[in-house]
Amino acid sequence: MAKCLVTGGAGFIGSHLISRLLSDNHHVVALDHAPWNNSNNLFNLNSSAFKYVQGSVSNSSLFRSLITDADQIYLLAATLGVRRVIENPIGTANTQVDQIRDICATASSNQKIFYASTSEVYGKTNVSPLTEGLPLVLGEPGKARWAYACSKLLSEYLLLSLYRDKNIPLVVGRFFNVVGPRQNQAYGAVIPNLLSQAIKGIPLTVFGDGTQTRSFCHVEDAVDAMLSLMNNDSCNGQVYNIGNAEEISIRNLADKIRLLVDPLLETKMIPYEDVMPTGFEEILHRVPSLGKIKQYTGWSSKYKLDETLLDCLRALKGNSV
Numbered sequence: 001m002a003k004c005l006v007t008g009g010a011g012f013i014g015s016h017l018i019s020r021l022l023s024d025n026h027h028v029v030a031l032d033h034a035p036w037n038n039s040n041n042l043f044n045l046n047s048s049a050f051k052y053v054q055g056s057v058s059n060s061s062l063f064r065s066l067i068t069d070a071d072q073i074y075l076l077a078a079t080l081g082v083r084r085v086i087e088n089p090i091g092t093a094n095t096q097v098d099q100i101r102d103i104c105a106t107a108s109s110n111q112k113i114f115y116a117s118t119s120e121v122y123g124k125t126n127v128s129p130l131t132e133g134l135p136l137v138l139g140e141p142g143k144a145r146w147a148y149a150c151s152k153l154l155s156e157y158l159l160l161s162l163y164r165d166k167n168i169p170l171v172v173g174r175f176f177n178v179v180g181p182r183q184n185q186a187y188g189a190v191i192p193n194l195l196s197q198a199i200k201g202i203p204l205t206v207f208g209d210g211t212q213t214r215s216f217c218h219v220e221d222a223v224d225a226m227l228s229l230m231n232n233d234s235c236n237g238q239v240y241n242i243g244n245a246e247e248i249s250i251r252n253l254a255d256k257i258r259l260l261v262d263p264l265l266e267t268k269m270i271p272y273e274d275v276m277p278t279g280f281e282e283i284l285h286r287v288p289s290l291g292k293i294k295q296y297t298g299w300s301s302k303y304k305l306d307e308t309l310l311d312c313l314r315a316l317k318g319n320s321v
């Protein structure tokens, strides 16, 4: 039994992670700045092994005291969604920088840390699939969307230096489009958006020409991947992609969803400039190579896209949570 601290624990991935940690008999403290009544994701509140702390990772004295008490630390707090990042680049970056500053100052070698990074750090890299060792090409600093990727990448850099210099056990996971029940729809994530349009019986909206491709990882697979990295010391001090290799264009994704919910629904293509704020840049392809995590841990994703879509659909319709 370990004492686990999860930052961003009221969020989508955090809530699934906490559920798993509690069922594995760990004690969990969640730190999240979301107010209590927005923390619907936290369903195991009655467990005496679980504590919710409402506060920001930027509250250094609070965060440091929680770090000190933990055996395992999962750093998930972040501002998500291209639109929200463009509206608040400084807050976006500070959430990462503040977390890592206090981790660097406080963590010790008898703790273990997981850092949630992102496929966004691959930036404009024009390679597919993406492997962890690729040189990275980010967008220009004048474009605010890159505040998210830059601050995640800086955090990766600082954490790997912490591992090398102070031998703090830690691992970095770069998530690629994690989806599943309880995902926040407000950030513009494509699957929850298309599914909820389909459920409402309104046209599905695809931005751009729909030829951009992505792949989608079920949140249960993502949690399995995190735990397999945390439970395997040979993974320490390394970066791993976490995702699903099943690539699909957004146009074809919309068609799949249409066929799943109502084949008579329309799909509308909307130019980016009509919907995205200034500073938006589309990335055409973003698909992970998953060889490294498989080699180190044996993990590979279990969910096919069709099963993931069905699970998300059931959850959105309220049949399963």
Ligand SMILES: NC(=O)c1ccc[n+]([C@@H]2O[C@H](COP(=O)([O-])OP(=O)(O)OC[C@H]3O[C@@H](n4cnc5c(N)ncnc54)[C@H](O)[C@@H]3O)[C@@H](O)[C@H]2O)c1
Residues within 6 Å of the ligand: 007, 008, 009, 010, 011, 012, 013, 014, 031, 032, 033, 034, 055, 056, 057, 058, 075, 076, 077, 078, 079, 080, 095, 116, 117, 118, 119, 174, 175, 176, 177, 178, 179, 184
């Ligand atoms: N969901 C994905 O597809 C995806 C992809 C790449 C990376 N990630 C990373 O995984 C992590 C979890 O993402 P998620 O999808 O669960 O997002 P989420 O928005 O559901 O969860 C993030 C949580 O962080 C909290 N938070 C934000 N700023 C905070 C602060 N200053 N102090 C305390 N809490 C704060 C939010 O309130 C939210 O509950 C994030 O670090 C994200 O960057 C997710």
